[in-house]
Amino acid sequence: MNLPFEDLIKILFGEVFTRRNSVFALFVIISITFLSVGSVWPKRYTSSSSILADGSDILQPLMEGTAEATRISDQRANAKEIIFGEKIMSQILKDAGWLDDNPSEIEQAQLKKNIAGNINIDGGKELIKISYRDSDPMRAYITTKRIVELFIEEGEKSKINESQAAYDFIEKQVNEYLDKLTKVEEQLREFRSNNPDARPGLEAEVANRITRLTGDIEKTHLELREAMIRSESLKKQLSGEAAITISQSKEGQFRVKIADLQQQLETLRLDYQDTYPDIVRLKHRIEDLKLSMNAEIEHRNTAKNKAAETGVVYMDESILLNPLYQVLRSDASKSETQIATLHARMNEMNKMLENEYERAKRIHGGEASLAKLTRNYQVNQEIYQDLLRRMERARVSKNLDRENQGLTFKIQEPAKIPLIPTGIRFLHFLIGGIFLGIMTPIVLIYFMIEVDPKIRYSQIISKDLGLPILAEMSVLSSQSDEKKIKNNLLLLGLGVIIVFLIYGYVSWLKITGQL
Amino acid sequence: MSKIEEALNKAKKSREKGLATIKAINTTDEIPSSVRSMVSISSDDDGIQRESSTKEISLMDSGDIRDKNELAELKIIHSEMSDNKIANTYRDLRTKLIQHNPGKNFIAMITSCVPDNDSSPTTLNIATAFSFDESKTSLLIDCNLNNPKLDALLNMETDKGLTDYLEDNSIPVDTIMHKTGIKRLKTIPAGTARETATEYFTSMRMRQLMSDLLTRYSDRYIFLDTAPINESADTRILVELCDFVILVVPYGMATKSKISESVEAIGKDKLLGIVFNDKPKLPKFKLSDIFK
Numbered sequence: 001m002n003l004p005f006e007d008l009i010k011i012l013f014g015e016v017f018t019r020r021n022s023v024f025a026l027f028v029i030i031s032i033t034f035l036s037v038g039s040v041w042p043k044r045y046t047s048s049s050s051i052l053a054d055g056s057d058i059l060q061p062l063m064e065g066t067a068e069a070t071r072i073s074d075q076r077a078n079a080k081e082i083i084f085g086e087k088i089m090s091q092i093l094k095d096a097g098w099l100d101d102n103p104s105e106i107e108q109a110q111l112k113k114n115i116a117g118n119i120n121i122d123g124g125k126e127l128i129k130i131s132y133r134d135s136d137p138m139r140a141y142i143t144t145k146r147i148v149e150l151f152i153e154e155g156e157k158s159k160i161n162e163s164q165a166a167y168d169f170i171e172k173q174v175n176e177y178l179d180k181l182t183k184v185e186e187q188l189r190e191f192r193s194n195n196p197d198a199r200p201g202l203e204a205e206v207a208n209r210i211t212r213l214t215g216d217i218e219k220t221h222l223e224l225r226e227a228m229i230r231s232e233s234l235k236k237q238l239s240g241e242a243a244i245t246i247s248q249s250k251e252g253q254f255r256v257k258i259a260d261l262q263q264q265l266e267t268l269r270l271d272y273q274d275t276y277p278d279i280v281r282l283k284h285r286i287e288d289l290k291l292s293m294n295a296e297i298e299h300r301n302t303a304k305n306k307a308a309e310t311g312v313v314y315m316d317e318s319i320l321l322n323p324l325y326q327v328l329r330s331d332a333s334k335s336e337t338q339i340a341t342l343h344a345r346m347n348e349m350n351k352m353l354e355n356e357y358e359r360a361k362r363i364h365g366g367e368a369s370l371a372k373l374t375r376n377y378q379v380n381q382e383i384y385q386d387l388l389r390r391m392e393r394a395r396v397s398k399n400l401d402r403e404n405q406g407l408t409f410k411i412q413e414p415a416k417i418p419l420i421p422t423g424i425r426f427l428h429f430l431i432g433g434i435f436l437g438i439m440t441p442i443v444l445i446y447f448m449i450e451v452d453p454k455i456r457y458s459q460i461i462s463k464d465l466g467l468p469i470l471a472e473m474s475v476l477s478s479q480s481d482e483k484k485i486k487n488n489l490l491l492l493g494l495g496v497i498i499v500f501l502i503y504g505y506v507s508w509l510k511i512t513g514q515l
Numbered sequence: 516m517s518k519i520e521e522a523l524n525k526a527k528k529s530r531e532k533g534l535a536t537i538k539a540i541n542t543t544d545e546i547p548s549s550v551r552s553m554v555s556i557s558s559d560d561d562g563i564q565r566e567s568s569t570k571e572i573s574l575m576d577s578g579d580i581r582d583k584n585e586l587a588e589l590k591i592i593h594s595e596m597s598d599n600k601i602a603n604t605y606r607d608l609r610t611k612l613i614q615h616n617p618g619k620n621f622i623a624m625i626t627s628c629v630p631d632n633d634s635s636p637t638t639l640n641i642a643t644a645f646s647f648d649e650s651k652t653s654l655l656i657d658c659n660l661n662n663p664k665l666d667a668l669l670n671m672e673t674d675k676g677l678t679d680y681l682e683d684n685s686i687p688v689d690t691i692m693h694k695t696g697i698k699r700l701k702t703i704p705a706g707t708a709r710e711t712a713t714e715y716f717t718s719m720r721m722r723q724l725m726s727d728l729l730t731r732y733s734d735r736y737i738f739l740d741t742a743p744i745n746e747s748a749d750t751r752i753l754v755e756l757c758d759f760v761i762l763v764v765p766y767g768m769a770t771k772s773k774i775s776e777s778v779e780a781i782g783k784d785k786l787l788g789i790v791f792n793d794k795p796k797l798p799k800f801k802l803s804d805i806f807k
Contacts, residue, residue, distance in 0.1 A: 013797060014794065014795030014796075014797065015767075015795065017795055017797050017798075018795045452767075453770045453771065454767050454768055454769060454770055455764065455766075455767070455769055455770065455771065455774070456766055456767045458789075458791040460771070461764060461774060461789055461791065462789075464771060465771060465774060465775060465778070467762075467774070467778065467786070467788065467789050468787075468788040468789065469788060469789050469790075469791055470608055470611055470612075470761060470787065470788035470789060470790050471604050471605070471607060471608040471611075471790050471791070472604070472790075472791040472792075472794060473601065473604055473605075473637065473790060473791070473792045473793065473794065474600070474601060474604075474793075474794045474795070474796035475793050475794065475795060475796050476590045476592070476601055476636065476640070477590070477796070478587055478588045478589065478590045479584070479587050479588060480588060481590075482798065485798055486798070489798070
């Protein structure tokens, strides 16, 4: 139903009036219930204290970059873990005076559970707020104070332990690395003594030399070949063929002489007879020359044949005395010498190359192991030095923790004795009882009006159903009815006054502390 | 009643004296309802003459007049009520009804749309409001035969009523009309003979009675108090006999569908309108009242 506000209020009041007895009954029930609950509701006193916790732990900065330690990310959870631990809880039970009545083990466990339920730990990264709620303000104060003290004590202890543990750990690591380093150093020294020439870059040098030697050998080889070819050709020139050539030139000389004499003879014959002595002498001379020439030819042929047979060139003196031949001979012997020299050099170089190869083979393995050893040594040395530095820092931190207690936990706000109870108090119940006592029936009636489909508003008939409204009549009450209503209202008024009197009385009892 | 009203009534009375005769003839011809159509036939047969009624009304014997305290106790409105508002509401309603049928008297049926709720006090008060006017008289007929209320409401005992009249042809109309102790208001109670009601209302004698009552005096307004429309078949039959129906919707008791049902049962053309009833009234007390 969508009623105009004014009409809704009218209808609401009408309904409340019509149901005034139920409304009153509900009012009495609710307000008295609240009053009775409020009067027995225990007063709660809360004492609280804040602790500033230095959130950083020691191992972390010490081990930064080297190792990652687990961090306390949630101070609140950490504090809870510590405070709700058996140790602190038992201590609190003792200190706050719970054990005065000598409770049994089971009762103690229940007490601890109750206390834990009343402890509230709140906090962020650095600030922890611990509060404890109790019906006794003094006990609330003592308990809170003791919780904070015990917590800090416990926290300090754990801090010292932590720094000690960190130091111990680093120290152990340092020793380990020292061992490793010494071992590697020893290995390196041993290797050096075994491989004296082992030094960095040697391999490259050897390779270089091999290349150079190979190049030289090739060059020498070329030279040798060249010398051999020259010697060959010189030998050829000095061989029989040369002798033959010379011999042919001798024959030619004979022939030229013969031809000359023949001409002279021809010329004499023109004037003289054959018997002319000049002619006869000429003839004889020609004859001699021919014989010499033939002898020369013969000689040559024999030499040729002989050379063909034995390969040894026959040299007659004339040849040997030939200056050209002399030069050739000298050249040939020179090149012979050169060949021999080159051969010797070649052999020497090959030997050297072989040596170099041998050395290269040896060097190759040596350098790899040297690199490995050196690397190991360097790495270990770096880590060792780093750890050594860290160990010194850890030592300082450890000493700091040991000597400077309370550095990581500081009481920001100490616990106080609470004077005013917290939570729901009697006054709240008083106000709530009266307020709800009045509002609940009204709200209930309001919902009834909203939900109930029965018509309470004439406009609905005229608007929704389109029927004309002739008149709207209020209830017609007789005088006796009115009197009844009046009496009823007086009675209800009296009832309300009585309720208020009860409220006043109970409040007075509460204020004076009798309840 | 205010002085102006009295003056108006006086003027009306003197005017009606002259006009009554003509009006009586005219009305009979015009009335379209079934009851009215019988008037022309019946009036001749029975020899009932319609006369100027004002004189008779003024002379009408209303029996011992009840005083205002008694009326207030019976929850009947009266002109000197302390809470004038309700009386005025009824007066307004009366004016509306008269305006709806200008210059004619009528038979109005008043019924409730909720079975448990009865409309009798409302009917009684509407009839009473008509009787405020010195120039008008009202007749209240209790048609709720199974569960008559009027006698109790008026705190009186009657012997003969509607059923007796319908049973027994020898009983004249006058004997079943009772004085109420309220000026210009008479009732016909339900009566003592109780048989199946439906048959009474469908009878010719019932129709005859209605037309007689309507035509006897031109200033007599007839109100039928009936059982809730959804509860009784009688009421539906009676719809036919009346000129219009007023539906009483009690506050916080009827749903929309209930109202629609009732309207359907009545028929839209017969329904004049709704009276929204029983609205809760916050009492107005003065501080001095409490200590009386």
